Amino acid sequence: MPERIVAVIPLYNKAATINRALASIMAQTRRPDAVVVVDDGSTDDSVARIEPQYRAQIELLSIPNGGPGGARNRGARHVEADLIAFLDADDEWYPDHLASAMRALAAEPACGAYVAAYDVGSDKAAKREEVRALFPRSGVWSIDAFHDPRALKSYIDSIHSSSTVVRRDVFERLGGFFDRERCTYGEDAWLWLQLAFTMPVYVDREYRTRFHVEDSALGHALAGRHPRHPALRFADELRARIPAERRALLDRLLAYYRLIETEKLAARGDCAEVPALRRAFRFGGRIPLRLIARDARVHLTCLRRGRAPTKA
Known part of the structure; x- marks a missing residue:
């Protein structure tokens, strides 16, 4: 029996872009078997x-506002399907996205998901080439091939929800997106971290998705301030979900997330939490010199502000 695939759109105040997203779904060379739009308590006329x-x-569901993670989870569990494809309401798919995903996953049954390169426009050329720079070929990839904390982060960042198709059984086994506390930052990475550290994925270097950074209001378009990444706030829970043999690798990534977080805290003079964060998330093994230098700058910045973090 051919596999069924469902498209899921979380919708929150995207009146200006929702029809563009839907048009891209209807233009697929392999149309989804169902399209579920979950209105997450929009306050506009989306x-x-x-x-x-x-x-x-489409099937339209309306739920109280709880954040994009909860909306995606609700949509994914509403319709029976073998594969789940997510599309944010301000992004769009290129016509061959679903067909390419289904071919790849049929050919590589060990892969938990299909991940395609995403186009962010020529004005952001460096970001546009991020996936292609990290993955020199299309095919099966495992996070075991990466050890530098920066490369580990890039691996996770490459798994963008709008360009990923995940097997339903994998989605359910991993528990879906982070959907607590109306989280709007890192709720997607919570799932993709578990995916990446648990099983291989198929990476397609061709652009199959257009990611509209200019229309994003929750993540990339936010300037500076955002909630702390759930991977840092619930690190022990995350570690327990990861195979034991990869936990040391996960800790290297979490230490890098911590470095980024403490850099932001130090930059705005909020050094009170820096010592505890540095103690909780230490770099292990060989650390690239650039990261040592960045950590030292955090220390010096907080020292000048009168709150020096303890030595890590």
Whole structure:
């Protein structure tokens, strides 16, 4: 029996872009078997703006606002399907996205998900080439091939929700997206971290998704301040979900997340939490000199501000 695939869109105040996203789904060379749009308590006219031609082809769910993780989880569990493809309401798929994903996953049954390169436009050329720079070929990849903390982060960052198709049994086994506390930052990485540290993925270097950074209001478009990454706040829970043989590798990544967090805290003069964070997330093994220098700058910045972090 051919595999069924469902497209899931979390919708929150995206009146200006929801029809563009839906148009890209309807233009797929392999149309999804179902399209579920989950309105996450929008306060604008996002739902009313959905064009009639699309309204007739989707299932629309409405839930109280709980964040994108909860909306994605609700949509994914609403329809029975073998594969789940997520698309943010401000992004769009290129026409061959689903067909390419289904071919790859059929050919590589050990892969838990398909991950495609995403296009962010020519004005952000460096970001546009990030996936291609990290992965020199399309095919099966494991996080075991990466050891530098920066490369580990890039591996996780390459798994963008709008360009990923995940097997339903894998999604359920990993527990879905982080959906607590109306989280709007890192809720997707919570799932993709577990995926990456548990099983291989198929990486496609071709651009299959257009990621509209200019329309994002929750993540990349935020300037500076955001909630702490759930991977840092619930690190012990995350470690328990990861195979024991990869926990040391996970700790290297968490230490790098911690470094980024403490850099932001130090930059705005909020050094009170820096010592505890540095103690909780220490770099292990060989540390690249650039990261040592960055950590030292955090120390010096907080020292000048009168709150020196303890030596890590």
